[in-house]
Amino acid sequence: MGAVSAVVGVGHTRYGRLPEFDAYELGLWALKDALADAGLRFDDIDGLIVNRIPDYQRFCEIAGISPDYVNITPGQGRFSGIDIETAAALIRDGLATTVALVYGNNGRSAGDRYGGAGDTYGSGGAGNWFPYGMTSPGAFHALMARRHMELYGTTGDHLGTVSKTFRDHAALNPSAVMRNPFTLADYHASRYICEPLHLLDYCLINDGGVALIITTAERARDLKQPPAYVRGYGMATTLAGSMFPPDDFWRASMRRAGEKSFRMAGVTPADVSTLMIYDNFTPTVLFSLEGYGYCGEGESGPFVAEGHLALGARYPTNTSGGHLSESYMQGWALNLEAVLQVRGQCGERQVKDCALAHYMAAAPVVTSIIYGREPS
Amino acid sequence: MRPLPQTDGPDRPFWQALRRREVQVQRCGSCGTHRFPATRYCARCRSDVSEWVVVAPSGTLETWCVFHRPYFEGLPVPYTVIQVRLDCGVRVFANPAGVKNDKLRIGIPVEAVFEDVTGDVTLLMFKPKGS
Numbered sequence: 001m002g003a004v005s006a007v008v009g010v011g012h013t014r015y016g017r018l019p020e021f022d023a024y025e026l027g028l029w030a031l032k033d034a035l036a037d038a039g040l041r042f043d044d045i046d047g048l049i050v051n052r053i054p055d056y057q058r059f060c061e062i063a064g065i066s067p068d069y070v071n072i073t074p075g076q077g078r079f080s081g082i083d084i085e086t087a088a089a090l091i092r093d094g095l096a097t098t099v100a101l102v103y104g105n106n107g108r109s110a111g112d113r114y115g116g117a118g119d120t121y122g123s124g125g126a127g128n129w130f131p132y133g134m135t136s137p138g139a140f141h142a143l144m145a146r147r148h149m150e151l152y153g154t155t156g157d158h159l160g161t162v163s164k165t166f167r168d169h170a171a172l173n174p175s176a177v178m179r180n181p182f183t184l185a186d187y188h189a190s191r192y193i194c195e196p197l198h199l200l201d202y203c204l205i206n207d208g209g210v211a212l213i214i215t216t217a218e219r220a221r222d223l224k225q226p227p228a229y230v231r232g233y234g235m236a237t238t239l240a241g242s243m244f245p246p247d248d249f250w251r252a253s254m255r256r257a258g259e260k261s262f263r264m265a266g267v268t269p270a271d272v273s274t275l276m277i278y279d280n281f282t283p284t285v286l287f288s289l290e291g292y293g294y295c296g297e298g299e300s301g302p303f304v305a306e307g308h309l310a311l312g313a314r315y316p317t318n319t320s321g322g323h324l325s326e327s328y329m330q331g332w333a334l335n336l337e338a339v340l341q342v343r344g345q346c347g348e349r350q351v352k353d354c355a356l357a358h359y360m361a362a363a364p365v366v367t368s369i370i371y372g373r374e375p376s
Numbered sequence: 377m378r379p380l381p382q383t384d385g386p387d388r389p390f391w392q393a394l395r396r397r398e399v400q401v402q403r404c405g406s407c408g409t410h411r412f413p414a415t416r417y418c419a420r421c422r423s424d425v426s427e428w429v430v431v432a433p434s435g436t437l438e439t440w441c442v443f444h445r446p447y448f449e450g451l452p453v454p455y456t457v458i459q460v461r462l463d464c465g466v467r468v469f470a471n472p473a474g475v476k477n478d479k480l481r482i483g484i485p486v487e488a489v490f491e492d493v494t495g496d497v498t499l500l501m502f503k504p505k506g507s
Contacts, residue, residue, distance in 0.1 A: 116447040117379070128387075128413050130379040131499055133443055133451045134469040142441035143459055150439070150482040195442035195454075240419060244459060244467045245439070 002376030003229035005091040006220035009038025009213030010336045015177050015327035018207040019109040023053045024062050026209030027104030031063065034211035039224035040098065045213075047096025049073065049083045051103045052330065059102065069096045075105070077280060080331030081359065081367025085233045087214045097216055103332045104209040112205065114138065138202055141281040142194040144245045148283060149196065151298065156196060158301035159282040160187035163200045163324055165309045166279065170321025172311075172349040177206050178325040201282040203323035210332035212339070217375050228339040231267070231356070231372040234260025235365070242364045250362050254291025258360070261368040265356075266376065269293045273354040274341050275309070275317040276334035278361035279324050285309075285317070287362040311349060319349045335359050335369065342373045377450040380497055386414035389428040394498040397490045401466050403429045410464040433488030434505065435462040440472070440480050460486055460502055473501040 011033025013026050021029070027050065035042065048067040050056050052075030060066065069090060073079040080103070087099040113119075115136025119126045126135055148154045164187060170176035182200070190199040220227035236253035238246050262268055269292065277288045286300035294315060295303040309317035320326040320337040327333050338357035340346050359369040383391035390412060393400035401410045404418040405425030417424050438459040446453045456477055461467050472480065473489035486502040493499055 115445075119447075128381070129457075129469040130448065131381045131493075131497075132457055132469050132471050133378070133448055133455050134457045135447050139441050139443065139457065143439045143457075146441055147439040147482060192442070192444040192454075195444060197441075244469075 003217045003231050003372065005088045005214050006217050006227035006229045006375075007212050007339045007371070008215050008220045008223045008225060008227055009034040009040060009211075010339050011035070011037055011211045012175070012329070012333065012336060013209040015175060015208040015329070016206050017108055018106070021106060021207065023104035023106045023209075024059055025104070026106060026207065027053050027059060027102040027211065028063055030104070030209035030211035031100055031102050034100070034213050037225060038213045040213060044098050045100045047087065047090055047099035049087060049099065049101050051075065051079050051083055051101070051332075053102065053104045067096070067100075069099070075330070077278060077330035078361060078363050078365040078367065080335060081361055081369060082235065082365065084212065084214070084230070084335060084369055085235055085367060088230045088233055091214060091216055097219065099214045101212045101214065102209070103211065103329065105329065106207045107328075108205050108207045114205075136194065138197060138281060139194045140245060141283050142197045144249060144287070145196050145283040147245070148249065148286065152301065154286065154301035156188060157184060158286065158304050159197070159201055160184045161304050162279070162282040162285045162309065163187060166318045166322045167325045169311060169316075169319050169349055170325035172347075173320050173326055176321040176326040177204055178321070197281060197283075200324075203280050204325070204328045206328050208327050208329055208333075210329050210336055212332070212335065226343045226373070227375075228342045229372045229375045230369065231375075232261035232263070232265030232370040234258065234264070234368045237365045239364055249287040249290065250364070250366060251287070251291045251297065253366050254288065254360070254362060254368070255293070257366045257368040258292040261370050265370040265372065267356060267370065272315070272356045272358045272370070274319060274338070274351045274357045275315050276338045276357060276359040277317055277322070278331050278334065278363065279318060279322040282324070284362040288360050291362055291366070292358070292360050292368060311351070316351045319346060319351060331359070331361065338369075338371045342371050378493065379448050379450070380494065383497060387412070390414075391497070393428075393430065394490055394500055398430050399433045399462070399488055399500065400428045400430050401462075401464065402426045410466045412466045412468070431462060431464040431466070435460045435486055435502070437480060437482060437484050437486050437502070438467070439482060440477070442477060458502060468500065470499070471501045473503045475503050475507065479504060
């Protein structure tokens with residue numbers, strides 16, 4: 001047995017403000033970069049999934065490709081993990097041999113807002129609560145953070161440590177948008193957006209694109225880069241009743257998705273070298289550590305304060321800086337970083353002897369993906 | 377002026393009840409589960425039989441947050457949003473009425489306050505029970 005598929009190419013645009021590019025162009029820029037990285041040609045792509053790019057047909061026209069399999073997913077961060085898992089399943093079932101996953105996001109230049117009258121977060125039911133001023137994904141996570149604080153004694157210092165640690169990592173990443181380190185005092189001095197969350201608990205909003213190329217493990221061995229084997233993956237949802245934050249901080253579905261992925265990979269959290277955690281807001285990092293078994297229920301605050309997420313510690317996390325400091329690529333750039341880590345190509349921020357990287361998310365839809373340097 | 381709800385849509389009985397200082401939600405005619413906002417089918421048993429019923433104007437505070445960044449004209453910051461589970465099981469977001477944030481605690485019992493915001497619209501807010 002062993003991994004059936006592997007990521008063999010990764011590419012990304014510059015991150016930041018790129019007003020002269022639309023989402024299609026950002027995606028194509030990243031795809032060209034990923035194919036060059038893999039040593040593959042456009043004609044090698046026989047499967048394509050585009051994410052946040054408005055139209056798959058237009059994208060294929062622009063790219064000049066006619067893949068056998070095509071799909072498109074909406075611009076919600078949960079779909080990065082879903083798309084990668086779908087690609088792995090397509091390859092396992094033989095529907096495609098070389099799948100390109102292409103993401104383009106011009107949200108910064110397009111003036112995207114995440115709150116207020118146009119808010120469609122989650123099920124789109126947000127409008128019911130506008131009279132009370134309830135809006136935005138940030139407020140949703142602020143409500144969850146407050147509950148976690150009240151139930152378990154989690155503190156602002158715990159959240160601040162997450163943000164500060166990722167910024168320290170971003171300082172070592174030439175691609176990161178925000179690279180100036182800050183102190184916990186700076187964190188507390190940053191303005192509240194939705195209390196208990198400060199500005200520095202929120203992810204960035206920036207333009208950019210990311211592409212990944214996934215192919216069979218067999219083919220991967222003959223290509224240019226060391227393969228990042230897709231060792232295990234799992235997914236679960238908490239969608240019923242999801243207009244409101246879940247009582248369990250999505251733990252049950254994370255446990256289910258995590259167990260599926262660990263079982264498929266034949267490993268446990270104790271074997272993992274580095275974590276890539278979907279950090280739209282700092283609290284989701286805490287929820288993920290509990291949900292995927294890296295610490296006990298309610299213990300994520302002190303766990304983080306002990307320093308385990310820093311480079312050189314037990315579980316270096318979001319070594320790129322993540323959404324908080326590198327780039328808001330909705331999970332894609334974290335998966336790219338996982339690939340670079342198992343390849344050993346992260347330069348100054350490389351995790352020593354990185355055999356396994358675990359990407360995970362805490363949200364109404366959770367995905368868990370384990371990448372390995374070896375196929376089994 | 378703060379954003380106003382659509383009071384003439386499927387949730388009309390809820391808004392009309394607030395004018396009368398009552399809380400009404402939908403109740404499934406098959407399994408008895410309460411629900412709000414209005415839906416044709418019950419998310420628990422999928423029955424399309426339902427009626428609007430008066431429920432107890434009381435519940436439990438589940439969590440809260442304080443907005444410091446303005447999103448709506450007419451809602452000056454800071455303002456507080458609370459999440460309440462009514463005793464009938466339905467969850468709502470609302471604002472606290474006449475209570476300081478340092479008195480908010482998860483699990484405290486709360487009771488409805490009916491806040492007239494225009495001549496036609498009353499909002500459902502809450503205060504700690506007995507305060």
